[in-house]
Amino acid sequence: MxxxxxxxxxxxxxxxxxxxxxxxxxxxxxxxxxxxxxxxxxxxxxxxxxxxxxxxxxxxxxxxxxxxxxxxxxxxxxxxxxxxxxxxxxxxxxxxxxxxxxxxxxxxxxxxxxxxYLPGITISKVPLTPKLLYETGKMAARMDVILKKMEHPHLRTLQRESFIWSLSNIPLLEEYLRVLDGDPLQEVVKSVIDQYKTSVLPKRSNFHKCINHGDFNDLNVLVQPDENDGYKISGILDFGDMNDGYYIHELAITLMYMMTVHPEPVEVGGPVLAGWESVLPLNDAEKDCLYLLVLCRFCQSLVMARYSVTLQPENAEYLMITSKRGVHILQQLWTLGKEQVEKRWFESAAKFGEK
Structure with a gap:
């Protein structure tokens, strides 16, 4: 069906x-x-x-x-x-x-x-200050640390080998690339998948394993006003994409979605990364793959949104939420290149950590 x-x-x-x-x-x-x-x-x-x-x-x-x-x-x-x-x-x-x-x-x-029912509004509706982005990165890391301690007789069901939204399964996107026929974006997506195979897969044995929430996005994180005229996280929603994965996957997913709702997408990286590393410092392999894993999540989101619209045209507006800005951000990241983006993310995170 x-x-x-x-x-x-x-x-x-x-x-x-x-x-x-x-x-x-x-x-x-x-x-x-x-x-x-x-x-x-x-x-x-x-x-x-x-x-x-x-x-x-x-x-x-x-x-x-x-x-x-x-x-x-x-x-x-x-x-x-x-x-x-x-x-x-x-x-x-x-x-x-x-x-x-x-x-x-x-x-x-x-x-x-x-x-x-959890009170609050989605984080997509409030200004993403550096402080709130830091707290978002920190919350995502804390969540994964706690999930790793969870015990359940059916944990093996999270080993979802054919789950299209797992960052372990990027090559599966190739089956859907036809939805981008005639779109210049298709070449970028193909290149990202190729780089995933050559640059990420060989390093995966060095990643720290965990259970991923898998969809820590701007509509699944709720916030409420705090006492300092800012916002604090009041809810984590939607565990339907949980899968057996790696800490670095959760960070890449969190980063990508916060970028889609920020006026300066590249600037999101520093504070989110600093918040994450306050709980879970990255090793060299994880640092080296972060940029590409963020691009991979953009590719998943854009390709699957296009594919889903062919199945549910009446739901197109909701399905294409991330795509509207996602295409532009993916192209921006791709044009800037790994070295420049990482430099901005890691230098900004280091400065944030000194505050």
């Missing part, structure tokens, strides 16, 4: 009924929230609580083990003092329930979870 037919299409009345049946709560307000492959709803109840109801697509719903690991990760981070959502059990005590529904493609099964 294509992902186009796997995405759930529950109505608000069906959501209301589900909240009532599974959780014995009355939905006073229901609002749809944006999502890539799943369906998310904000739910406020007459009993006074605020939640997010997450309905997974029917393809991912066939693998409940990985959802159990993601659910455990959120809870584990929460227990260790990080602002992650936790799952509300059903009346029968289940954290995840399987619901059957016909969304227009015959009867399908969908995994459903009710998550606590």
């Amino acid at each position: 294509s992902m186009e037919h796997a995405k759930p299409k529950f109505s608000q009345s069906q959501v209301s009924e589900m909240v009532k049946t599974l959780y014995r709560m009355t939905a006073a307000e229901i609002k749809p929230l944006p999502s890539y492959d799943d369906q998310n709803f904000y739910v406020a109840t007459s009993e006074g609580g605020e939640y997010v109801l997450k309905i997974m697509n029917s393809e991912d719903s066939k693998n409940p083990a990985i959802t159990e690991v993601q659910t455990c990760a959120m809870s584990f981070l929460h227990q260790n003092g990080l602002p992650a959502q936790t799952v509300v059990p059903t009346t029968s005590g289940q954290l995840i329930s399987l619901q059957e529904m016909d969304c227009g493609y015959g009867c399908q099964k969908y995994l459903v979870r009710l998550l606590t």
